[in-house]
Amino acid sequence: MNFASDNVMGASAPVLDAVVRANAGALPAYGADEITKRVERRLAEIFERDAAVFLVSTGTAANALALATLTPPWGLCLSHEEAHVIEDEFGAPEFYASGAKLAGLPGVGAKLAAGTVADYLERLKQGRRFMPPHALSIAQATECGLVYGPGEIAALAEVCRRHGLKLHMDGARFANGLVAAGCSPAELTWKAGVDILSFGGTKNGCLAAEAVIVFERGLADTLGYRVKRGGHVLSKSRLIAAQLEGYLAEDHWLESARHANRMAARLGAGLTEVPGVRLAWPVEANEVFPILPRALDRTLKLAGAVYHTWSDRSLPAGERVGPDEVLVRLVTSFATEEGAVDRLLLAAGRGGSRAAAE
Amino acid sequence: MNFASDNVMGASAPVLDAVVRANAGALPAYGADEITKRVERRLAEIFERDAAVFLVSTGTAANALALATLTPPWGLCLSHEEAHVIEDEFGAPEFYASGAKLAGLPGVGAKLAAGTVADYLERLKQGRRFMPPHALSIAQATECGLVYGPGEIAALAEVCRRHGLKLHMDGARFANGLVAAGCSPAELTWKAGVDILSFGGTKNGCLAAEAVIVFERGLADTLGYRVKRGGHVLSKSRLIAAQLEGYLAEDHWLESARHANRMAARLGAGLTEVPGVRLAWPVEANEVFPILPRALDRTLKLAGAVYHTWSDRSLPAGERVGPDEVLVRLVTSFATEEGAVDRLLLAAGRGGSRAAAE
């Protein structure tokens, strides 16, 4: 019952097979291999347009490189105050952007509203001495598991365009967001105004594979150099490319995400039936954020459930975690088994009766 | 007949098997897994001492992180003027060290003599305005395939100690250097005065696995943070750890290096028998640097041989590449087959008779 994160499992079978298959024979190094080329073409197909693609091994690298490309060292990059790029990357964006500043804005469920961003930018520009804003970064899904729909993204992009900002999407859980949004990859990104996407593979079944996708090639001019001097070009570049080839083949990636989301929905629905439990935010992708009585939290842990407590900074208005409660996060993945979900629900005391009846 | 580099092949079988084996089941992320722990213990055993170990996916990252740890942003790091850290890493050391400067010194075969380093430091300190020197970086093997013996390293380390510098070894081809030097890993590193080692696995049979080994733990205090903000901590950290576990098991790594060196020796010996061909530097590890008549170079390429031309900056005194000649590099690896070596020699016209006779 490990719900700690979607990075505690290894690779899915198709991804691992692709790595094994790609191992044989001599191939040019540093990204000049054919597998890399094929992955680039596959991504172009999936996103319905030509784009510059850079393969790296971590989401932190993908995000930091993307933000550095959009924000000069003296510039400002906006994002939610609880965003992964602000809270969890140990200053990687600031490092790659040579000292640029990340400004955090509030929003329920770690989601930014277009109005919040617009207000911030207008107030900023009334000041006398400010660092110029250059980019907005949003996470798909957010740190609280919410999903931006194409309309919401378009509204944010419109604010960006008005103020001269570029729009980055941290898609560490892009696949989960995509199947939740129920639109096409293009509709969720460049058609809605996203300029650069961190396209995550690791959390959804790869071992270490992320792609920085730059929809407008002009923006990518400097990125090749940035990746190199970050030490992020694998000499045996087939390693990442093969993972993504396996990941993207025959909609395996979408299937994996659908499964993870289904498991989260099942988990969330089950937990709301447990007395004393409520969800901090709705389950939209593959994360569930219940507010648990402390006693239940202890029970679950004793039963072997693994998960993390979570920040309550972005709760909806009116909601709060009581002194005898704890807000936690449960993450499902391509590898989560229905049985594990049900065992946790059972341990939580959700209708032993109902579970039995099913 | 691909002799372009030791990074054109995938993983060796034991390494790939280890990756496949490590794939199953849930494991803590970000280096807290057991495989990582086991690799750390195995390295401690191999190097006969406790050390701080950081696993990363590229040699550039390993070197840049190591040099940044030893050199403050306003400091100087010495190395050979043709060193990989100066010539081939696109400024990664300068990036990770926030603007520190690399100073290149001359030396035959890309090898630094203790006297050269001592003279440089003494002259430097006679100046009025200089950046303080903090580190020396040497490559094992060098860019021209030469190997530093323990005595040579100790002499360099002694100069370092006298002037307050730390000593880094770029061991992208550490295993090849080690089996050539014929001593223990400890004797070739910390016992001779090396403070930090970039321990390479990729070129000798891994897919993407390098370890920064800090022999004195005190030096490693900041390295964890540096690795994180460089985006070099894999969430599914088992990926690199498993490769190294397979690599280091049952002396597989040493066997691979011995094989590569044997193939290079065979290639070098054969080439010296070809009329008009001579070696720029002796073959000590797994690289061969013949000076070829241009006609022969064309013949070999037509025959399908793949390799790169090389710089003639560090030729021995008196040697030069003539106008009708070309200096090239041929690299062998764990995967080089004797047959490929012999086919190249045959194409080079080395005793068709002799090759036949064998």
Next chain:
Amino acid sequence: MNFASDNVMGASAPVLDAVVRANAGALPAYGADEITKRVERRLAEIFERDAAVFLVSTGTAANALALATLTPPWGLCLSHEEAHVIEDEFGAPEFYASGAKLAGLPGVGAKLAAGTVADYLERLKQGRRFMPPHALSIAQATECGLVYGPGEIAALAEVCRRHGLKLHMDGARFANGLVAAGCSPAELTWKAGVDILSFGGTKNGCLAAEAVIVFERGLADTLGYRVKRGGHVLSKSRLIAAQLEGYLAEDHWLESARHANRMAARLGAGLTEVPGVRLAWPVEANEVFPILPRALDRTLKLAGAVYHTWSDRSLPAGERVGPDEVLVRLVTSFATEEGAVDRLLLAAGRGGSRAAAE
């Protein structure tokens, strides 16, 4: 009636005289001159202890250099969310600290309470992935003109000590804060736990003269190199040194600050007598922050008064700026004449009677 800032006037007479006097003759460059030595001794005398002193020409340089000395590139520096180092220095601290992060905390009047800092640090350390906090920076006086007393500083320093942070004081208006606090320079700084002080001269009568004072010499080891590579070592170092010599001679600096504070007190007292006007924060140093009816604001500007509007983020609980009001800042300096204060008050309609009666 220019109350825009305390940097709109040139130098005070004793400072200018000192510059002229110091101009004659040959002197060693780059800080090796005798005037610099004398200033260092004078500061040691004033602060009652040996300290490392670095003279620079701007407050931004002083602050950025100090914070970079205390905070490694992957570290966190706390300060008030409206602090000059966060809001007004265009990323200079992040630049000098090679990408470190500034975290802004709330507090009325841009002043930080020890409890706020302690709570923040405890919450931070409960997280799983955070940049390590290394420094706290407070401004004396604050952006809203408030003054930290020795007790308040000691409380903050105690929190710092408990959590391993160093304490920096941005003393752009140190003299104004000092005469307001009514204690000795030592009591307001190192005796209360301040590690590094940006000692400002420019706003209080110099042309361009600030000193970074490091009370514990061990902390200053790297600062010399930082100043040099920031391009902040004047070759004709006498220029800054002479200003500070004139500034510090015969308590001229204290007299200037007392005058400025007196003018601010007079201005503040007068404004509170104007109908519809109230002060956002009490006048403690040389800045006055009235909330004005918009009509009065227009009247004053038509009458030739120069000043800036101000941020209302740090208003006391319960206070707010109404839709027909505006919050502004009026700054007095060594050069502010009583007549100018009274002319502004007259224009504001404060007791024409009373002003006449005086």
Next chain:
Amino acid sequence: MNFASDNVMGASAPVLDAVVRANAGALPAYGADEITKRVERRLAEIFERDAAVFLVSTGTAANALALATLTPPWGLCLSHEEAHVIEDEFGAPEFYASGAKLAGLPGVGAKLAAGTVADYLERLKQGRRFMPPHALSIAQATECGLVYGPGEIAALAEVCRRHGLKLHMDGARFANGLVAAGCSPAELTWKAGVDILSFGGTKNGCLAAEAVIVFERGLADTLGYRVKRGGHVLSKSRLIAAQLEGYLAEDHWLESARHANRMAARLGAGLTEVPGVRLAWPVEANEVFPILPRALDRTLKLAGAVYHTWSDRSLPAGERVGPDEVLVRLVTSFATEEGAVDRLLLAAGRGGSRAAAE
């Protein structure tokens, strides 16, 4: 007899007077004052074209800011291997350019020939992995006192244009070079192909005043932000502006430079008459580089002469400093008196007879 440098004296009288004159009254801060505007107009007049101008207080800041503007963090900036930007600025260019690399090329008298630069760039681009070259920086006058004529600069600029590099001139001694070259400021800079000029005032009679002059405004887009986050915008910006106003008025700057050059010529001519003394390089601006017998060096120092020994790396072919000799640098300035020159020559034993006869 202080010939240590042209920065050992204070300001010239017209410069100091201008500072005193500019001190009175309120002026907008941060460069919005009228004196700054007037200096910008005056420089446009002198250089016969519109240009973006940034006033800073040190030559290191001017150079580092200029090079960072021309060279991205992953780029290469070429200059002479003994250039001030490489040898004497403690990594300031690397700091401001966030880790860019300076590559040093050889050349007699610290002067670069167009052919040397062209050869370097062609060889560089034959390599497989190189940082892209973006800028060339030349010093006027060079570290060995030589002056680039307009034709030499145009030849270098032509190489730059062919390879996509921008051309920077470090004009710490621009005035001395200009009066030596005997052409107009425009002819020595943008008309010959210079893109950015560090226009030095400090060494020629200012206290601390340099201007970064960007001839093509498009290149200056980011420079304002760079200056700010470097902490190089003086709040009382009149201080630097006033110096330059005094400096540039009525050709005072040219007169000062002519005087300094005359003194150097006199000194050089006199020294060549001293037995055993020869000049390492011809005297072209305000620096003299004699090779002295060690005995004479001791004699001069005993007589009170102050000067520095110098590097012999860029001696002309065939020249060398013997074991009983020493290469030194003597610098003259606006403040050097003929009497001091003659006293030094007398001490050197140059025709006591001839000196008497004059």
